[in-house]
Amino acid sequence: MRRLLVLVAALSLTACSQAPATQEAGQAAAPQAGFPVTIENCGRKLTFDKPPAKVVTGYHPSLETLLALGLGDRIAGRTNFSESPFLPGQKDQYAKIPEISDTIMPPQKEIMLAQGADFVLDNAMAGFDAAGGYATVEELDSAGSPVYILGGWCSPEEVLQFTIDDTFTDLRDLGAIFGVPDRADTLISDLRGRLADVKKRVEGRTPVKVLATDGGKGPINAYGGSGITNQMIALAGGVNVLADVKGDYTEVSVEKISAAQPEAVLVSDYATLRGEDMPSSPAKAADAFAIARNSPAAEKQRYLALPVAAQHPGYRNILAITDIARFLHPDAFTQ
Incomplete structure (x- = not known):
């Protein structure tokens, strides 16, 4: 069994959870261009009336992905992976973000819910398993902290079905959620260019x-x-x-x-x-x-x-x- 983050327990997601509803029309602030945004993830519809501003990230790839999109200023809490090899320019950004767990896993339920996050990003369901003492996806959604799982790694079956295109889907989704679709498109174009270069070099x-x-x-x-x-x-x-x-x-x-x-x-x-x-x-x-x-x-x-x-x-x-x-x-x- 994988020692790191491959699902230690599959969390059944039978209910369609959704991020908190918007305020009454008379009380709502002027809508931001491009919002509301609705994204589907792990069989749930997540609706955002504005870009998240207080984000908690889980295992390293989730933080790296947001930093690659230039969203480090939105991250309010992260897990620990201080000895991990960092991508260029990211270690200094990592060091400035408050650590809420001294392991690669999210903190226990009470600490996680106390963060008051308006978005949680991770790439496995293991950190949301009630049996491990973690806040569940449903509990976080109800608390106004909607959870997005990268790569569609929402169940053991979906781990096997992953394709590289799922990473591009994640980047597009995150670009929409955070109101930076142009950044996402630029990053996707760069990554597709890298893949095309590799393909050309190894072809034949x-x-x-x-x-x-x-x-x-x-x-x-x-x-x-x-x-x-x-x-x-x-x-x-x-x-x-x-x-x-x-x-x-x-x-x-x-x-x-x-x-x-x-x-x-x-x-x-x-x-x-x-x-x-x-x-x-x-x-x-x-x-x-x-x-x-x-x-x-x-x-x-x-x-x-x-x-x-x-x-x-x-x-x-x-x-x-x-x-x-x-x-x-x-x-x-x-x-």
């Missing part, structure tokens, strides 16, 4: 056989033929040696890994959670090489430490495709 080249792993000595935690990591590999000019394995993050037998003969290995890097039970990326790579000891990847000790934040929905996963492509096809980036 023999795909590199890739094993994506999160470590283990047997069975090994690895990424199968569904979900975000599998797509990043394909878009970067690789082919997932576990493409026939059902699921995204799953356990795979030693025999399967040994027979896969990968030419390169991607290792999930948890910079924020190192400890006795969290081996380093070199250690994970060494375990993979020991299992696939006769593979081309093992012979060349060829691996890339991939920040696990890139394996969750958000702005970074598209940037990571270029990094993976450079790793798999370095000669395609010499000019």
Whole structure:
């Protein structure tokens, strides 16, 4: 089971929650251009009469995505990931935002509700599970803190159905919610340009056989033929040696890994959670090489430490495709 934010418990969303209704017409302030805005997320309709001004973000990719849209001044609280590798220019912005949780998860229910946020952004449902002591999506909606889940990661099934286009949908939605559609369009255009550049560079080249792993000595935690990591590999000019394995993050037998003969290995890097039970990326790579000891990847000790934040929905996963492509096809980036 994924150690980070892949859903530890699926939260059933049977009711159609909605952000608080507008005030009586006679009391309402003059409407802002482009508002109200209604967005659908996780089967719920969220209506905004004005751009959110007091935002709480969860795991790293949610904060990164808002910062990429130039919305750092709207973020009133964030979780902790101080050891995580930051994207250029973002660490200083992170440091200025109040920390409301000393882990990557949202704070417990009472603290979360006390924030008085008018928008909550995260990329998994795990942080809204009542069994974990967290405020639920419905409770936050009722408190005037509507929740948006990036990538449509609203259930285990939807995690598997994720496509890179869902990231562009999120950017468009956030551009509309915050009244900055032009910024969103500019960012989307830039990211699509990056993807097009990678496609042009790797086109016609023999795909590199890739094993994506999160470590283990047997069975090994690895990424199968569904979900975000599998797509990043394909878009970067690789082919997932576990493409026939059902699921995204799953356990795979030693025999399967040994027979896969990968030419390169991607290792999930948890910079924020190192400890006795969290081996380093070199250690994970060494375990993979020991299992696939006769593979081309093992012979060349060829691996890339991939920040696990890139394996969750958000702005970074598209940037990571270029990094993976450079790793798999370095000669395609010499000019």
